[in-house]
Amino acid sequence: xxxxxxxxLDAARTLAVVCMVIFHxxxxxxxxxxxxxGTMSQPFWYYFxxxxxxxxxxLSGISLWLAHGQGIRWTAFxxxxxxxxxxxxxxxTASLWLVPGGPIWFGILHAIAVASLLGLIxxxxxxxxxxxxxxxxxxxxxxPRFTAFDPLxxxxxxxxxxxxxxxDYVPLIPWxxxxxxxxxxxxxxxxxxxxxSQPSPFVHRLTFAGRHSLIIYLIHQPILFGLFNLYIxxxx
Numbered sequence: 001x002x003x004x005x006x007x008x009l010d011a012a013r014t015l016a017v018v019c020m021v022i023f024h025x026x027x028x029x030x031x032x033x034x035x036x037x038g039t040m041s042q043p044f045w046y047y048f049x050x051x052x053x054x055x056x057x058x059l060s061g062i063s064l065w066l067a068h069g070q071g072i073r074w075t076a077f078x079x080x081x082x083x084x085x086x087x088x089x090x091x092x093t094a095s096l097w098l099v100p101g102g103p104i105w106f107g108i109l110h111a112i113a114v115a116s117l118l119g120l121i122x123x124x125x126x127x128x129x130x131x132x133x134x135x136x137x138x139x140x141x142x143x144p145r146f147t148a149f150d151p152l153x154x155x156x157x158x159x160x161x162x163x164x165x166x167x168d169y170v171p172l173i174p175w176x177x178x179x180x181x182x183x184x185x186x187x188x189x190x191x192x193x194x195x196x197s198q199p200s201p202f203v204h205r206l207t208f209a210g211r212h213s214l215i216i217y218l219i220h221q222p223i224l225f226g227l228f229n230l231y232i233x234x235x236x
Contacts, residue, residue, distance in 0.1 A: 104169075
């Protein structure tokens with residue numbers, strides 16, 4: 001730990017952020033016509049994107065237990081939750097004009113926000129029960145779908161028969177599963193009791209992205225879009 005932070009968690013989140021930037025950089029290369037437009041539909045990139053989303057959700061579950069496993073600190077919880085919810089609202093608003101594939105009504109930040117609320121319940125459940133619930137939610141992704149869940153206001157469930165057109169779509173079924181699994185694993189291994197040596201300045205700098213993943217998530221694509229447009233303008 002350093003202060004209230006677990007360095008290994010910051011390092012894992014940093015790796016997830018780096019992978020996210022790599023994915024979106026490659027996506028932008030295809031979008032701007034620098035590589036084959038069909039690149040992102042290849043299996044590698046398909047599963048790479050899902051690995052990244054699952055990692056962020058899993059780590060959010062671990063973080064929830066580290067922060068509130070010994071008692072929910074409501075002020076801290078709602079402060080963090082409102083930041084994530086505001087980020088999700090910003091993404092939705094910006095996506096109305098900027099995101100190919102349709103507005104993002106329920107993306108990764110929306111999923112983290114709602115999964116955090118579910119996680120409050122999981123904090124008080126025995127960890128095997130939480131892990132079993134995660135398995136059920138994950139398995140439900142292969143279960144039946146229902147037209148009653150097709151309306152846009154129910155898009156967050158993941159139970160719709162028709163998949164909505166979105167640039168990023170991370171419904172609770174199955175994506176609440178890795179978040180709950182993170183809570184269960186952190187509780188099972190009592191990661192709130194973990195201790196580590198003080199990190200070196202190099203390690204502290206190296207994990208900067210993990211400590212500031214939300215702001216990096218929000219700004220990295222506008223920066224990449226700006227750089228690509230600047231390059232095109234400068235070379236035209």
